[in-house]
Amino acid sequence: MELNRLDTADPAVTGSIQAVLATLEQEIKAVREAVRRHIDGHPGLKQQAELLETIPGVGEATAAWLLTLLAAHRGFDDPKQAVAFAGLASRLRQSGQWAGQTRLSKTGDPMLRKALYMPMLSALSFNPAIRAFCQRLKANGKPGKSVGLAAVAPSSSTSPSPSSSPASHSTPIMGLRDGR
Secondary structure, eight states, X not given: OHHHHHHXXXXXXXXXXXXHHXXXXXXXXXXXXXXXXXXHTSHHHHHXXXXXXXXXXXXXXHHHHHHHHTOXXXXXXXXXXXXXXXTOSEEEEEETTEEEEEEEOXXXXXXXXXXXXXXXXXXXXXXXXXHHHHXXXXXXXXXXXXXXXXXXXXXXXXXXXXXXXXXXXXXXXXXXGGGO
């Protein structure tokens, strides 16, 4: 917001706005470093972060968000619970013989869906298995954004095992009890 003000600000206040911007940049760097140190200081978190970062489109910032939002204290028993928590499970609308559209429930955590959005776009561009799955869903009449999120949802609750391809995610991560 301050950067937008800088373009139209009176020359008398541009110095002040630039000082605020510099302070904000320093604080952002300090917080990112604190998060990095925290993850590096806990071997379990570090291992989970490294697994998450092997998923195409998931970088350091997204991995930290996912570690926070899908923390072990949530106690998911299986990946389906994590997908439902994210609001990425499908919701069927029907009554009697009438059947409406199946959509994403979106009843879960909106911050988690937001954290998955950019990795979803990356996966659509660079992961051939997810791209093919999305094309198949679109051909069946599914709307665009929910197609991408639905395609990434199963892979976001599990991470790739070292021997698997990026398209097949099979090693459980974050908050799943009993090693499942």
